[in-house]
Amino acid sequence: MPLRFLSKALTIIQDDHLGKVNAVLLKELNDGTYIDLALNISVITDYSLRVQVDEIDRQLSIAGNITSPVTETRYNETSYWAFKESPQNIAFKHSLQSDMLSLQYGHDNDHQYKAEIFLYPFKINLFYRNVLQLVLNEGNLLNVEHYRSRKSEEKEDSRDVLPEESTFDAYNDEFKDSKGDTLPFGPESVAADIDLIGFSHVYGIPEHADSLSLKDTSDTEPYRLFNVDIFEYPVQSKYPMYGSIPFMVGVKPEASVGIFWVNSADTYVDITKTALSYVDDKAIDPIEGVDFSSVSTHWMSENGILDVILIAKDTPSEVSSCYGALTGYVELPNIFSLGYHQSRWNYNDEKDVLSVANSFDEHEIPCDAIWLDIDYADGKKYFTWKPDMFPEPERMEAKLNETGKKLVVIVDPHFKTGYEISDQLMKRGIAIRNSDGKDAYKGHCWPGESVWIDTLNPNSQEYWEELFSNGSNLLGYSTNVHLWNDMNEPSIFNGPETSAPKDLLHYGNWEHRSVHNLFGLTYHEATYRSLVARNPSIRPFVLTRSFFAGSQRTCAMWTGDNIAKWEYLRESIRMCLTMNVAGFPFAGADVGGFFHNPDSELLVRWYQTGIWYPFFRAHSHIDSRRREPYLIEQPYQSYIREALLLRYKLMPLLYTQFRKSYKSGMPILKPLFYDRPENPGTYSIDDEFFLENLLVKPIMAQNQTSVSMYLPDDRKYYNFFNFTETLQGEGYHDGIRAALNEVPVYLREGSMIPTKERYRRSAKLMxxxxxxxxxxxxxxxxxxxxxxxxxxxxxxxxxxxxxxxxxxxxxxxxxxxxxxxxxxxxxxxxxxxxxxxxxxxxxxxxxxxxxxxxxxxxxxxxxxxxxxxxxxxxxxxxxxxxxxxxxxxx
Missing domain, CATH: 2.60.40.1180 (Golgi alpha-mannosidase II)
Known part of the structure; x- marks a missing residue:
């Protein structure tokens, strides 16, 4: 096929403070004509290269062709929500040849970075320390599906499309759950291929219940980023889950890279790995266990602009810092939130809540928070209490506070129709609207027919703060209540894929399809800001199920509705490590499994694993048996208590690691390759990790009483529980004892660990x-x-x-x-x-x-x-x- 892209009208803006390239890309169609696309290239925060492509004069093309109220420009506000603040451009030096523009930049003008921008065919080579690291559009897969009128699509006019583009279902959707999608602009996807040169492993792009090192997708479905309420999600899967962070990290001994795809629409990522070995100058097909010389990625989003940030650094830690400088680092949490949280769907009433709290104290098991799921609310109408079950919530909260315990209550983004709050959302115009823009959308969720608050609308913040203010129906004047935001994908029981129709309208007349993956972020950020407004002196705690790039600034997350099976225990560590790679370290999983009932061995091993999650909560389904630690028979109860006491003993260490992450974006649970990126032996390991200089290998298999443990270096490691048993020597060490009351935890020589070792009923009391x-x-x-x-x-x-x-x-x-x-x-x-x-x-x-x-x-x-x-x-x-x-x- 003909090469589609070249540059014209090249403009370079350069002064002491600003470096930017503006150009026009020509998209060549089948009939030899061209579509003009705007190309912007800039060097931004910490020497990252940003590439943006958008349609030119799209509004003029659309004018008179559609009657929808949808904003005619492509959605270009993802970065507004994802970035902590607008990045500053960095100056560069440039040279222009007949077929290539070269940009040079770096620390102290030593030009450690170079970007080669080829004009025909369009391609970008990114060099770091004189080595090619990333290539954009090597495979010529960069594309922006430009606006085409409905009339031309109905004629099936192939002159206005490329061979890989299709006119099928351009303005309608045959998928039975989406037949109502109006698709006012037809197809408008964006895509690009990005090659990582010399890399064998890539990580990130959560949320998926899969391995830490991402798999080749050549013969499978691609990884999908689409926030969705997924029931009993499968493990080792590329299925979408509750959250999306379109950020990928590549690691090799000489350098590390990051790819941040700044798009909040439905997104797919294909990964192809190329074999290192060659026979007769031809590459051998990738084979399991064989190293790879490059990783090719193909990113595809349903709509929006093409906006991608390319990062190259020495180490993955530096990549994390660079990404965090753009999207923000984790907030320093309220200390109680690092303690143990006890939850289930649902604790029945005030007596039940206080009985659970008292039982922890009686058994000398520390606990920092009791949680209430949806059934505390009267008719599942949030900001209310069941009057018979919780007649005096502030009395209950005050009683918990006597031992430093907090209450966490759930508030979802849907509100039952015929209820004061839903009426106000419609009256104030701050509800998500139907595709015609006239009325609030009504769908079904826990309360029945509901409307959804549109937290992209800045006017929603004022009302949200009113609802959370002192003296409100939910919080009253209590100071020890915090929030759980669930179902914020959003989950809609009668919607396509159990979510929102994509043509619903948000503030600014943006379609939901454009903002789907960031809606959950806007919701939990509104909650966080409301809690700060309520009590500016206290750090709020907010837990979210749905998230996007930047969510780490204001909340914690958990991995959703897992199952009480060993494979879900194993997956929980991989998922938490991936979240740490993706800049969102405050992560955890439901200890014990949300669905079904774990046996005693699984429950013990899950607590021994869960104490290492940065966010540590046990939660279970309404139909599961009660399994609070004090109810477990002996000796298993003692094993769980010992694990919980270890968590609290290490609280000073964990809090110190949060401080480091708050300042630099470093993972809190470090995959081994973060600690030793120069050692490829660490790249595939996802069942061990570091908490600072503690090397931990949780036991996540049934009937396992000994393990093999990998050391990433030649330093000496001491068994943290007796200091007499040692390991030394890079590589695997076999036969490490792991009885049911033991977990391999080793302290690396040359380090200091701070602890607090007195039993207290909560972190506050420590x-x-x-x-x-x-x-x-x-x-x-x-x-x-x-x-x-x-x-x-x-x-x-x-x-x-x-x-x-x-x-x-x-x-x-x-x-x-x-x-x-x-x-x-x-x-x-x-x-x-x-x-x-x-x-x-x-x-x-x-x-x-x-x-x-x-x-x-x-x-x-x-x-x-x-x-x-x-x-x-x-x-x-x-x-x-x-x-x-x-x-x-x-």
Missing amino acids: TYDPYTLYFATDENGNAKGQLYVDDGESFGYRDNGDYLELEMSVERGSRIQSKVVGGSGNGLFTSTLDSVRVERIILINCNATGNSVTVQQGEQRWAVDLIEENGYNIIRNPAVSINKDWAITL
């Missing part, structure tokens, strides 16, 4: 508990780590610098020290930390001698005991305060 520090020194006697501390609830860390960042280290096995390197010990909260002490220091592989050590803090010096126990040293009660520098001489 605020002023003392710390225990674990130092595992390397062969030179060195170890280091960080600790972050703030009040865990307010925005004082952000607004007033009311926090502490501590660097702690052992040097040459002879000196332990802690330095305040960030924040201030004089803040409203940090000034109260004089009494918070280090009560114990564990020194592993330090080989300290003597019976005592010298402690110095400020001008004071004193001696404390040093003892040896089971092959390691313990300093008991050094009595140093954490909010000031201190040192211990061994």
